[in-house]
Amino acid sequence: MKRRIALLAGAGLSLATASMAHAQSTVQTGKERVVIQVSTPEQRLWNQAFNYLANLREVYGDGNVELEIVALGLGIGALQLESTQGPRVAEALQAGVHVSACEISMRRQKLKREDMLPSIGFVPAGLGQIIKRQREGWAYISG
């Protein structure tokens, strides 16, 4: 038994770099948590990502799932004020989805917060956010 616990120490702790408290709350609330990365400007892939969100809400049921979509790199433009994705972003936000823009990517493309769609969230680094979510036990999907 001791050996088993020692083994666990390695496996478990390697995944425990980030917030342990959040991981525990994931289990306590029983919610499925999924982070989706979108790093492309292609509209059809953005449409697909929003379909993914709709599918996941349907599959798990609102209230049983926590979703975050992180836009970064070449994908950051889709969250600009004039983006054709505006209505779907608004719909996602309305449904409680976290929509997060990478501020490093924004700086690279000279975008300010006021250039972006209203009510979205900002994260200092898109990849950092995705890595943090993985550490917290969220499933990861590349959009």
Place this chain on the structure above:
Amino acid sequence: MKRRIALLAGAGLSLATASMAHAQSTVQTGKERVVIQVSTPEQRLWNQAFNYLANLREVYGDGNVELEIVALGLGIGALQLESTQGPRVAEALQAGVHVSACEISMRRQKLKREDMLPSIGFVPAGLGQIIKRQREGWAYISG
């Protein structure tokens, strides 16, 4: 020691949302398990995904690896009856690879089971399947 176990409770449980039994059997059988997501219609990326399957079978050896390829979104068409990927799908199925079509994506594109390649599997939701596999401890590869 108590504190260590408490830490483990957070890390371990956050990954334990899905089938615990399957995760245990993964360890018991000693097989590597890998799920590959394909959500593109691009033939060269489908060819690449089938190369991935061949590579993984070569690297681990048949019998030491369990593989699943999940087609969803824009990728669902590659599993249609008339798909040029038909021979490679047949070869993968023959080798014991799970080939799974997302039924949500099929409905979006008005595809019925009889419109699809023979002997493939169907999952209610492609993303749900990938998330389930991640929870069960499968490695995840975006194709």
Place this chain on the structure above:
Amino acid sequence: MKRRIALLAGAGLSLATASMAHAQSTVQTGKERVVIQVSTPEQRLWNQAFNYLANLREVYGDGNVELEIVALGLGIGALQLESTQGPRVAEALQAGVHVSACEISMRRQKLKREDMLPSIGFVPAGLGQIIKRQREGWAYISG
């Protein structure tokens, strides 16, 4: 308590297929570890991948992060001698990033080690490397 440990056995062990020692050292060194897959020949996506590396080094700080970029499939050409990505590969190597070329992909494209950029690393199978990293507790990003 016994039941809690039993639960952990399933969750923890399912993620413990690979090197337990490395997973433990991840925790001991306190470094964030991230593996990035690049399987595309598109230059803009390679540029993006190198931006990712720069961002991660900035976010975590050199010395606090261990990074590996694995080129495979259609992405292998970007590590050829004459690649326009040469300077950024050299910069990444200089910064201590592991740059790994998949030898299966090289064989498929008749590339020898002497055809590739100097100082890069070689792995028998790119996917095998990525899967191994996931087992060791590295975060995974699809580039």
